Amino acid sequence: MQPSINTAKNIINEANAIIITAGAGMSVDSGLPDFRGDQGFWRAYPPLKDKNLSFTDMANPQWFFSNPKLAWAFYGHRLKLYNATTPHEGFYLLRELCKEKDDNYFIYTSNVDGHFAKAGFDKDKIYECHGSIHYTQCIYKDDGAIWAVDESEIEVDEDKFEATKMPTCKECGCVTRPNILMFYDGVFNWNRTKAQYHRYDAWLSKNMNSKIAIIEIGAGLAVPTIRAYGERMAKRFNKANLIRINPTDTKISPYYGISIKMGGLEALKAILC
Ligand SMILES: NC(=O)c1ccc[n+]([C@@H]2O[C@H](COP(=O)([O-])OP(=O)(O)OC[C@H]3O[C@@H](n4cnc5c(N)ncnc54)[C@H](O)[C@@H]3O)[C@@H](O)[C@H]2O)c1
């Protein structure tokens, strides 16, 4: 067993507050794809390989203007896939851990799949910094309403990779877009994310003197929001330690904490069972 497993157990045993920071790798053991490089993305979306479109190309709000049927084929397919997938046991082990810590926890994730809520974490203790695929907004307005979206509002012709039914805006009747922060995104409606952030910030204020274990699972290097955040926290809070779980991208300064070179589920079982 890696010595870092024992160190992680000690960090967690001593903690009285938990921050779970998670990237796409957290959902890989549930069977969901991460988007590692163009090849990884195209393995998940072969029709987009034929069109030579990368994840960065697709995660662009312009598609909802220029080709909404293609945009909704991509996001509609993802929504249905995320709905059809069950969060793996690691989510439930973390849930149990948080209960043992009197529910003094917060989730900070760039995942848009909604799987922490699906696994029973309190939705008021989740900060989804890149938004959520389960909500939509107007394509023109960065303010106003945000709606929960039901997958019955979307139909996708998988062969043509084209949406045949798309959710419409309840305010102006235009096509909607997911309430997800995309690249070159000037229209993302921050209202839901901001409310989550305020709850998170209030929780943090109460935990300034807590002993915090930051458990990071599956956060990549390409969009390093989650990794950088955990490191910043470990630096800012004297009593915080970062546990980085990743099968490949394990580099970490000992100043921030330790890393465990394993997949999420395997590592969580080793630490928490
Ligand atoms: N499920 C989702 O919601 C989802 C999926 C793909 C992409 N995204 C979005 O794409 C962006 C991608 O950033 P990212 O850093 O989260 O993902 P990424 O695809 O860039 O990196 C994934 C990371 O997970 C690691 N990983 C792979 N298998 C793993 C496993 N079994 N257990 C633990 N870790 C594993 C990889 O080594 C890598 O470091 C984010 O903005 C996110 O919103 C979200």
Ligand SMILES: [Zn+2]
């Ligand atoms: Zn509208």
